[in-house]
């Protein structure tokens with residue numbers, strides 16, 4: 001166990017020598033008088049699954065939305081794939097977003113479209129990411145990789161919650177993102193289905209070589225999928241480490257997550 005931990009720490013340090021794919025410095029975001037993000041520093045490195053854990057309402061979804069500029073941060077620096085997100089023009093922003101898969105909290109499928117149409121949607125917006133391949137093949141492959149090829153002609157209302165989450169994941173994968181942002185990928189699912197989604201996240205990390213930020217308030221999910229965990233408290237990155245390192249912390253605010 002100790003050796004495994006050491007190896008994990010070495011792997012993390014090696015990753016840290018590479019350029020981060022995402023880098024946030026002192027990011028602030030308020031809504032009126034509510035200060036949500038209060039000086040976040042964060043980096044995502046190649047190949048890693050970074051879990052951000054925090055209480056409900058602590059600003060996890062706001063943080064992800066600021067990264068892709070669905071929300072405008074009030075101040076600070078946000079760089080993604082080497083580009084300054086707060087300075088890029090609309091064209092570059094669109095191209096960057098095509099390289100970032102975003103699994104929204106809930107599943108956010110289009111209810112009036114079939115599964116296939118849902119998956120085609122991002123491809124139609126970003127035809128440059130077809131890479132000369134047949135779109136039907138891409139849809140089939142993406143669905144097959146989440147074990148749902150047979151649902152291709154179904155409507156979202158015909159799917160269970162777990163299936164919807166998988167279809168949303170397939171839609172996220174279809175543009176072959178370099179970075180995947182998962183917002184509460186397991187929330188609202190029963191424990192067995194949640195575990196299947198966690199296994200899928202690990203498989204995606206292995207086979208697609210994408211780095212991921214995974215937002216959750218589920219410690220079991222963090223333990224299962226994280227190479228590194230950041231704890232969000234009071235709008236800041238309060239603590240960071242492997243799951244096992246944090247589990248040994250004596251800080252009462254960190255310990256509170258393990259109760």
Ligand SMILES: Nc1ncnc2c1ncn2[C@@H]1O[C@H](COP(=O)(O)OP(=O)(O)OP(=O)(O)O)[C@@H](O)[C@H]1O
Nearest residue numbers: 031034036054055056057058059060061062063217
């Ligand atoms: N568009 C918005 N306008 C105003 N306030 C917002 C907006 N989005 C989020 N907030 C506020 O920001 C705070 C953080 O919200 P956020 O959705 O990021 O929490 P969260 O950590 O994702 O919680 P949960 O675990 O419940 O998903 C909350 O107080 C919320 O009311």
Ligand SMILES: [Mg+2]
Nearest residue numbers: 060061062105
């Ligand atoms: Mg949220």
